[in-house]
Amino acid sequence: MIKKFLLLAFIAFGSITMVAQTTVTGVVTDAASGETLPGANIKVSRKAVGTTTDFDGAFTLTVTDNPPFTIEISMLGFQTEKVEITKNNQKVEVKLTENATSLDEIVVSASRTPERIMESPVTIERMDTRAIKNTSAPSFYDGLENLKGVDINTNSLTFKSVNTRGFATFSNTRFMQLVDGMDNSSPALNFALGNLLGMSELDVKTVELLPGASSALYGANAFNGIMFMTSKSPFDDQGISLSLKSGLTSQDAAGDNMFYDTSIRMAYAFSNKFAAKATFSYLKGTEWFATDYRNTANGGYTSGDRNSDRNYDGLNVYGDEVSTNLRGVAQTLEGLGIIPNGASALIPNESVSRTGYDERDLMTYEAKSVKFGGSLNYRPFGDDRLEVIWNSKFGVGNTIYQGTNRYNIKDFFMEQHKLEFRGKNFFVRGYMTNEDAGNSYDTRFAAININRSWKDDNTWFGQYVGAYLQGTLGGLNSDQAHAIARQTAETGRLLPGTAGFQSALNKVSSDPDLVTGAKFQDATKYYHADANYNFQDVIDWAEFQVGGSYRLYSLNSNGSIFTDYDGPIEYNEYGVYTQAQKQFLEEDRLKVTASIRYDKAQNFDGNFSPRVSFAYAGGENKNQNFRASFQTGFRNPTTQDQYIGLNAGRGFLVGSAPDNLDRYTTSPLTVSGLGQNFTGSGTISVSGRAAYENAFSATSVEAFAAGQVAAPTNANVSLVKPEKVTAYEVGYRGLVEAGEQRVTVDMSVYYNQYEDFIANKNVVVPFYGDVDLTQTAPVGPGGAQVPLALVALGSGDFTAFQTYTNSAADISSYGATIGLNTSILGGFNLGLNYTYAKFDFDQSTDPDFEAGFNTPEHKVKLQFGKRDLFENFGFNINARWQDEYRWESTFLDATIASRTVLDAQINYRVPKWKSVFKLGGANLTGQEYVSAPGVGAIGSQYYLSWTINN
Template structure:
């Protein structure tokens, strides 16, 4: 109540202030209006922007005479004198070819011209968003130099810069109005699920490469800044509506809708507010890759088929071993067992799975709501108090070790910030709720088990195989007849019986019978910065710091936060300072910074950065830069505390206190195995995974040779020898040039990165009994611990684990990019860029470690646009090409084929209605392509949109 009265009193005080009002218009040299131009009082914070017709009205408490400063991206600035109240002015801006004078903030945490940026920086402005041929501005980021997208879902795109990224890219940070919008549970950005509406975007800045010196642990390979419009500056009601269709061979043609509205108002110089709402709905890109990547060439006719986008067929067992279980259960007699054991092949058989498209509603939905209150106690930018709340709801598909349908997923953020000319102090928290989200793999597995237990299904399969063989069937025929008999009564998608079982499974969080993902995790974060430039004159000095607390709560479903062990909380903090100084008539700029960070579970680390920028040429339009910096990445919450059964393996985080937090009781096969294990079951935990296991690569080699030469096969086994996970580091060297030559604008950069203690995954196989060792003796006898592990491997008495660790092998990456732009004829703008990226990792020295570079070696992008083609008409065509590359992830490994994609749009402005129509199409060539192995192939998208701006 006190806050309300305080705001109200300021409001009435503001009304009593004498105000000066100025109106006018801003046009270019051809007398065409310039929308979105900045108009501000010289030396003051009061300002506004022009509407779609180039008109503006500005009120200020300053009395004439004073000057107005007018500027816009792509134009030179202009100053006009105001001598009286209610004066009407007309301002003409001259177009500029150079973009070197555009202002950016992110590279040095302070406003500076692009020419002075110490590192590579990419930008997307309001004008770029209006020209984009992509369905959303976030999709349009893919046309920026250095950006490669990993598309898991129509509404879930993950940005990849400089490699080493899957869908879960936790080496990349994304800030929206200063808030990290990574998922507290998953530790990575969920695209624009809880981001910003495109009609509320003020600008977007991208820093590819390490940025830990200023932004801390997760700014390892890049950071994206999305800044929304301030209601003091951007007022009125804006709205957009998009309608169109998506086209894919698997999904057909389906409607696509996207709506948004923004309302902002400046009540006076002291108080302003805004609110946004957006809603998008469409049909997901169907994931229909049914290749068996574990055994290329297999199709559904194979008895041990395991398709990529098929779930339930991961349940597989040796069919000969089933006979012993039937004997022990009294299903068959000893005499029958002899027959079964003689006829059944020593082969694995998998259950019949369900296609992914039958396990989701294939709808993608996203709603975003946000509002903010802005208070300026002194009526200017000396101090602004901001309360901001953001809410994101939706359905989308996330791909990690499995494919997950985030159904009714809800995430929210709330921020309180104090910002001034030279400082900011903010605190925010992020929380999320899993809704009705579920794991598709366990959905398929447990729907199968709901109608017929595994033991029953495999028993029927074995019995029918034997009967068919005795009746004269060939092995192929016997397998077919056996599957048909075992599948009798199988639940068919679309039937009430299937739907009932499906609903029961996705509502149950127990992996033994359900697939629901449960989550209510939170992040609490605060950070601040102060710039001493008004107090210290010899150089520009900044200091800052941050603190973060993780509060994990998956109810034991994903992390080891079970009732037995309790919740998981840990924190991290950091502090930094930066010095900037110009020399040689401001041609040479030095920037040096260093940051210290400490996470609760790891030693502290320092991240320095040093850079030099030199502006050559008479007009300082040839800018050379060089920098060295180090970056680091703390292991994520998953790396440390996950304890997640994904069916074919268990993911075990390696925080020292986590190894005993996860355990499971597993059945032991064969009487001999039960004797070694001390019973029919055994208890396995994280210590078994890390300290008593074999590398999966050596187990594969063993399995391939064990049937013909068991002694030689045993000699191939290698005990897992890994350390618990620790932070990874990078040393980043970068050189660059920005400049203009004969009307061409160039941006060239090259980088060389050296990674140490690179965090990754290793899959291991832990025996139920015995002691894992290099080359165990096959002839040592049953009392030997090494021999016992061979028995376990041979009889399926093992558990697969995915561990989180660091490789001792140094990884290097090198890359360069070239961007060029020019106005080629009148108002036609041509832009093109090329990127090369490569990495060096000696796989032979660590064969079980996957680096997961997941980046094309060559990428080419180009755009041709003219937003003044003729009166009120504009167009944009963009194209991009990337060559094929190896995709590595915990879900699947394989080749992503090369792709060529062309997008286009035409627009028509209606100044009298302050509106713009746009007709757009993506992937005009029609050839479907993938960016993620396991995700749906991306088809075509057509849309028409109407945007109304004040």
Template structure:
């Protein structure tokens, strides 16, 4: 019995000795308690949080001495040393006074303060996410200086920096936990449609401008990094609920809801898991402009009407009424006539949806900083995407699966990204082919002409009308006759034809597009600093990527099977500090090789100097070269977009695109041409007229060089400072582009040869005066093809020899007025190009010259209550894109939110609105006007 009691007492002693208990309180500099602050054992997956009064109790089996890290949104981290059991700690967290002290990784692939970053960088952290006035953290990024967001639809926003943006923004890269979030077949990022839940976002970093030296071909005009929370460090269950309304003149008031949940748990200091789910539904912004693209001042009475958001009316022809009736030329005349179209509202479902889910396992086999991560993400979205046409994207899915090994000195990751277009379809071709399913183009135009001619003659001969009056009445009668029996929206017949068309992937009869493209990627990085006694920061890395294009011939020329190709690269970077660590040198160089092009070296050199007795001024200069590889579509697209046939310029692609066209009766009768001809895509590059010369009435041949990578030389200078309570950050840049990637429109005749034809005159010399071997008969036939209307517009992918430069700058000033946060920033952007020499070059610069943004708020106006207001003003600018061009008027937007924390419920309630002034605006031609969003949110355990 004595032995048993002795053993029991020994065990109790061991247990009590092994249990370390630490208590304390966490307050701010005003001695106010900080509820919900995280208390974490440094190096371990153990921790707790403070209660409503800022108190905490932490129990651990770890023996002192050890350290505890204290963190809370809006405050600087603090590490306290624990030296004995039952120790009581009094912790005061200081508010993060300056954004320049925040740590970023993206600029140099190593942790460093924004203050010392060698290039411009913007950061959006936990505090900014909590206080954003936008309905989502992603929308809140548009309040950062130098950052543009073009709103395509409710769930699809496209981020860009320093100009040259469309919704298909393949100049801007987005990485989610190191994975490229680009849709493989579409070649651009779909915003956060299939991205990351805001509950799991730890920080967002944006690098404006070229970053090819470290990140390769995709990092041409900027990069966005989204970094998620590690389940070892951020544990527990959190959730948010948002509800509200979207308000738009065209769509009315519609309910909007968003829900998300995150669960994370560390089972030990060796294994942790997390899972996220978020679901958003709402009504998309309706696009209902009926502006006539060909004649903006006219209306639907125009026989050649082509409405901006009206589709099917792109199908048009010139009807020669005299020839059709066998009358002398000039009796009735001729006119351009288009088929009657359908409004977008009857062709697209405006229900918007975004569903995102991910799961990750984090393993630390040695309970140290070496970590193995298995991560899978899948997103599904329904939205409207605007490219060459407006696409109803329904059930689009994208998956990412990653295996990563890393510690503080290296990472090695491999991942795959795949997409499935789901039930997506082209609204323009849906309208065109519903019309054709009811009545062929030939029959419709025949019916039109056979009614117009007698109506016109009758109006003059019997009605006593003037030719203009008679023509107007005759066109109305002709359209009514040709449209008799037309399929009308809302009827079973229309719906049946519509369903057949949108489920048919052949664009000659259907509208569905199929895309199951994917890419595989592996990349790694090693920092040798610890091996060279931290003499310098020396990093090496590289990457390899393989594309597998699979659209079954609906987008790419892959009708015979998937198309594969690859690219790879490697880089080195050296960072070294001199002069008492005041001068920082950064030098980088990267080599990249795409299998279709020569290798390219991208160097970057930067110098940054920290000045001032308090080291509170930083001046930096940098120069770097970058490049952008042609995209998968630039290389292998083969798509009839209606207004033009798009043919990629990979050498193996030129003979893949083969199309059949009907030849005019005149060519059959007078030239002996067959009824149909086949045109190979190569003709667009080697046997075509420039469309500009056709418009000038002087047809001239053009040979289009095959596409090659675009290059940039970027110069940047900047200044950062902390002067009292004022934080100043300004930068300026100058970019020089060469081999600028561009599209050209050419006219391909169905017969004849264009080479040697200049200003409408056949010849035997080329544009440079060199003698060439040509057949005058075939040249004449090419000109006759134009006269007979026997040609097709093609879009080619090439490079411009124009000197294109852009320059601009940003300045931001932030300060605190008492407990109030106040900031304002200004962005300037300018394009430099000789329009006189290159009037037809489409650069798609698409950014305002001037932008002003400001914010004002207080995270703790009174106990647990905060607010924030964001203001944005954008100058007018010209939008240029394949769908349509036009002027974007200047606009002003005001967003605001108030929030109230309930610590006892571990909850934050927020009421807010975006565009609360209600002035609708748009950022691109063809999209719906952006209205207002008003929301109420409840976030639990944020």
């Protein structure tokens, strides 16, 4: 309905506004080859009136302006030409000169001002519409992985996490993603869900990516890097475009499954003053099945199953995390008189776990993304001196997110609304981001509570012990007794595929109380405003800019994620910055840029982020650029770092905002019989404050249990504060010529030093006693005074917490990249880049801290192709290799194997249909790989697309 309305509106307004006075016709060609150029933009200077060349390079421009006036002819990859129109029905022939290299393209993000990539003072990667059309990946977002220095970690088919320079996670809060200036991160999760709710491929104009710290201009969280996705303007890119894409995904576990990806874009300029556009995208497919059933019990990661380990805890099996010691159960039953006195001695002193459910039984693996976007653009003066933009984006989808647990993100909804005023030298904008977790749920708790719905844990383990005892007394050996015990305890088990199982899954997945359910409930939002002004038309001795931003968070999970039990939690942060840029020496060959920013968050002290960079353009044509920079970055603790209060199954997560510590208390926890002598109660609840002020470090408790130390140590967890990075970088960009052969070179070397790295620290809180071991009581036959906290550890009266703090460890990272691009064999494009990444961390300085660098040390990427192999036919091939690396996360630590991935595509243009057909595939070798332990293995993906008028 919306699409029909917009189309009718375009026709109606167009018939009213297009009153011809002057007509200009012409042809646009490549100055070097003489070939016509389809898709070139023709517009009246400083106005929105324009058109594009057809597939034969011809155009007709009809305007209401009377001669004389100037038209501009532009196209990506070519230098813009201007032609003076002096009469009606004038015919023009325009020859566009191709940029000498891709380094001549214009970027804005590096310094918040237009400049050639060649002259940028910092490292920058770029993808434009030509590169998007030529990518061999199934989507432009997947194609980002072919850029130098960029990592993409695949969480699922529809959730890819972009990262640069290490310390990657799926919850990548150290990397920002902006879409038309709006932060695209989830308000509650604090990171972008890939492009699940992002931009339509038909609407992407450019993607610019800055690796490394960028806080001096872009504030908090521009820590590892920042990516800018800019959409096409309805003034400049008009018409109706359509993309139809379909194919299949192939995986050993999931088989072959079809996927569909459809997009439409409609844009029209009704006049010099008013334009509008609308985009719609729909994707549906099947996720990569996660079927890694290796055993993770006792912190391991080994092959094995229930037959080899009765305490089995499969990686992609959930519910089997519920485990207990059989003899302890027997002693409890003995004390209650349920089994005879002394019978507990016949029960082995070992732990067993409940039988879990495979992940594939707990979710449908339906991947889906539906996105709608629209904008109304108004230019009061009929030119680009001032433009008012209202932009709205809506998205709903299904995906899989792996954090501490695996989450089935189902019917997740997010919306953004922006009002922006912008001109040549300024912008002022404000926007709101709101989300609804929909029907999302935690698969681990879904399995745990499905198990408990048909038999609670006490009953299950009690039946297990009773059956084992009977089997032993009946003459069975231990293995036989265990088998009959599990069979007995499993009586009544809900089987996947049955109506009873599905009913239980539906019930727990709609219940947000993790004691009984698994629902991920959230309606968090934030409000953001920022502004920038460039004084270039006021001050002539330097380019001077000022700006600032403000953000207000409103956390609203109804107590299911955050401690917002009695209403939304609100807090704010703001920042201001300034930048000066000055050119020196003859022909302005030296450019010096200095920036500084101050940011303040409600719960933390303020931070200054300075940046200084130098760029020198050498060579006759300024094609030899040398650069050096010093910059800083910082990251505010996320909403979860501060206000989370969550039972994650293996422990409790509690944020460290000062007002959060007493707000969170655990569910009632069972106290042993011995412990009741000190607490006077059979259950106890532990506050979040205890995790920070009265807890043992987890590693020292493990050492104490193994008899390696006399007593565990106080964790001494400090409250979290912002983390900082100081970055140094030198680089070179240039054009190297040897005869007629030209090679573009882009290389850089960086070194990062981190301070107060935000970290999770696992701690153990005793139910009674202090961790300084000053509180004692007589215990045992002799009545010896024993520290109560040690009694608690020995009696199992403790619980685990995950706290949010900063590491005191000395952490640094360093690396280098080099990219080479050239044309060979009469026009074939060849690109090669290499990335080296390494970090230094002394584990002994902080034994409980995991750095989680999560990045391969070596990466090599190769591109080979030709847009015009013969008339209307082109192809492109991308190959990537990376070595093995260690992945560390709260889900699991494991080594990720090295891999080689091959993508390729062929395309054919049909000018009379304004169409391009593309046939391609990703991971064509079929060698499946994973980005991290626990995610689905990535198989092959094949696609056929038909794109019209783009």
